[in-house]
Amino acid sequence: MNLAWKDIRFNPGRFLLTALGVAFLMTAVIGMTGLYRGIVEDALLIVDRIEADLWVVQGDRAGPFAEGSAIASTMDRRVEGVPGVAGVRRFTQFSQQFSFEGRSGRATVTGLDVPKDDGSWIPLIAGRHLGASRYEALADLSTGLTLGDQVRLGLDHYTIVGVTRQMVDMGGDGLLFVSINDAMSIARRRTSEEVLLARAANQTVAAQVGERSSVAQDSKIAAVLVTLDPAADPAKVAEAIGRWGDARVLSGADQRDLLLNARLWKLRIQILAFTILLLAITCIVVSLIIYTMTIEKLHQIAMLKLIGARNSVIAAMIGQQAGAIGLTGFLLALVVSSVLFRFFPRRIVLNPTDLALLGLVLALICAVASGVGIARTLKVNAREVLS
Structure with a gap:
């Protein structure tokens, strides 16, 4: 006879409510870890997919993702002449507000060096990649733009020739891919008020600022992406470029490290703290x-001891009840997570390894919880059945 199952059948409502409470707590834990995984994937999206061996950014800066970066517009031609470099591409990225059909939107404009880079590394769900060097764009679905739409950016109109999905930055804004020339044109666009203020500014101060930097003040190039020859030594190429003084060379691994251990470090600690708090609450509940x-059930437990039931039988009943609550709650959490999180505005990544680890943690929580009940049953004396 399975005493745990008998007890659950005797009061199924309480068991289901308990399992449902555990399920919602675990759903919150799964959501926190999935949110972090989603933010990391969004942050590393460009770095992982654009296939660059080296990133040449502004000297003494950690750009272009972890920190702002602006390099000379001729940097790509300088880098191209370094021995071991097979190809270079200019790159820029910035946030941009836009209006479309009476509503305002926000996108992260990403400049691709067409025709060297037409965005063929970007997975499309409709349309084609960039084919012209001007006035074409690829848009993520989250921007609200669809194939064939024409959106005004800066002073020009751009036709959406391709649509992608889940291509967003770490802030959740959809990516809008245009040619590098279009991106610079959009970034340089200024209102009439800005022009008047610039004319009224102290030209002497502006000249002094310009003399202290090798980067033109209107430069919008954030980085140069380097593709190396198969036989080239990345360290020697990076050392040769780094000696110029106005440029810093980062590898793909460097970019990942800067994003994860610098830009997203505080977020990681915060999510870890909330996850631990929710798991502690689950354990207490x-x-x-x-x-x-x-x-x-103390009276029934005393009766079992009176008729000769061993402590191991009673302990097994408590442990099986805790295990059933944990297993049912975890399965319900998986179902709720798979249904609910697809409607969230941010990407929630349900990593199988994370789910397995959380399942083991919940099993440990249930073991601790059953230990509390078992400790109480061991104190029960058979004579208490008469009280």
Whole structure:
């Protein structure tokens, strides 16, 4: 006879409510870890897919993602002459507000060096990649733009020739890919008020600022992407470029490290803290419920001991109840997560490894919770059945 199953059948409502409470707590934990995984994937999206061996950014800066970067517009031609370099591409990225059909939107404009880079590394769900060097764009679905739409950016109109999905930055804004020339044109666009203010500014101060920098003040190029020859030594190429003084060379691994351990470090700590807090609450809730269920059965437990039931049989009943609550709650959490998180505005990544680890943690929580109830049952004396 399975005593745990008998007890669950005797009061199924309480068991289901308990499992549902555990399910919602675990759904929150899964959501927190999935949100972090999603933010990391969004942050590393460009770095992982654009296939660049080296990133040449502004000297003494950690750009273009972890920190702002602006390099000379001729940097690509200088880098191209370095021995071991097979190809170079200019790159820029910035946020941009736009209006479309009476509503305002926000996108992260990403400049691709067409025709060297037509965006063929970008997965499309409709349309084609960039074929012209001007006035064409690829848009993520989250921007609200679809194939064939014409959107005004800066002073010009751009036709959406391709649509992608889940191509966003770490802030959740959809990516809008245009040619590098179009991106610079959009970034340089100024209102009439800005022009008047610039004319009224102190030209002497502006000249002094320009003399201290090798980068033109209107430069909008954030980085140069380098493709190396197969036989080239990345360290020697990076050393040769780094000696110029106005440029810093980062590898793909460097970019990942800067994003994860610098830009997203505080976010990682915050999510870890909230996850630990939710798991601690889950442990307390399950322990209280198991202890309460045990207290309610003290008379029955004393009866079992009176008729000769061993402590191991009673302990197994408590452990099986805790395990059933944990397993049912975890399965419900997986179902709720798979249904609910697809409607979230940010990407929630359900990593199988994370889910397995959370399942093991919940199993440990249930073991601790059952230990609280088992400790109480060991104190029960068979004579208490007469009280």
